[in-house]
């Protein structure tokens with residue numbers, strides 16, 4: 001049967017909704033309709049997609065005003081006489097039609113301090129039990145569709161906040177590393193508070209509501225981090241520390257002798273319990289340092305060997321599949 005659609009068409013200079021009546025078959029999703037439109041009436045309709053299986057996170061769009069994946073939104077969600085309106089993500093600049101420039105998210109990813117390998121444990125010797133990763137495993141389901149980023153009112157309604165706010169996707173990354181049994185940094189929560197703008201979040205849970213992976217962004221990542229930041233700030237021991245240490249010691253970030261393991265990198269220096277760490281300074285271009293490049297610990301050696309260049313020659317690309325069970 002034919003159903004009515006309104007699709008936003010335009011570019012950074014402006015655009016409008018265009019009406020279409022398109023054939024819809026049983027079991028189809030919104031992305032099927034966009035493909036049908038491209039194959040019939042509007043071959044130049046721009047839309048980003050890759051997997052059509054809810055796994056690549058490319059086909060994010062707003063359908064009847066709600067941020068969703070086009071490939072995971074069944075047409076049976078709507079009543080037969082309902083007009084389906086498809087628009088690009090609102091929080092990011094439009095490139096063309098349904099394609100937006102999501103580079104904001106990659107900039108924030110670049111600013112997020114990377115996993116800090118443990119001192120004295122060589123790559124290949126990392127060992128973890130399932131129980132160690134039980135809590136943080138949920139966050140690894142993220143497909144980087146950025147629907148949560150698009151929904152969060154902190155940036156959706158306030159473009160000017162983008163510089164200081166990393167957004168829910170990167171709060172779950174911070175929480176994941178904070179809960180990581182082998183991550184050597186001890187200041188993930190404080191960094192999120194001081195440099196990623198965790199304090200801007202007022203726990204409306206809109207991000208959680210739109211996450212196609214059903215990650216409990218607010219309850220399992222943001223709230224625990226906020227609670228621990230508050231714990232450190234208002235912990236009675238912290239209060240005591242303020243009474244014991246002189247102000248100049250606190251301001252210098254003094255830590256008791258012997259508290260720092262010999263040879264420990266800078267980020268392993270325990271935080272003064274009376275002083276929250278400060279984020280790296282924001283440069284004149286409005287960006288912080290690329291923490292990943294500045295990390296004091298080098299990553300492990302390349303698994304491909306030292307003198308390998310990319311792209312890898314085909315003979316070096318080996319895919320290991322589990323071999324069939326031999327009895």
Ligand code: SF4
Pocket residue numbers: 151152153154167168200201202203204205206207208218222
């Ligand atoms: S809970 Fe926080 S991060 Fe999520 S949408 Fe609301 S303000 Fe944004």
Ligand code: SF4
Pocket residue numbers: 141142143144145146147148149168169172207210211212213214215217
């Ligand atoms: S947390 Fe969920 S909504 Fe946000 S980018 Fe990841 S999968 Fe998408």
Ligand code: FES
Pocket residue numbers: 049050051052053054055056057058059060069070071072
């Ligand atoms: S096309 Fe990959 S998530 Fe929709």
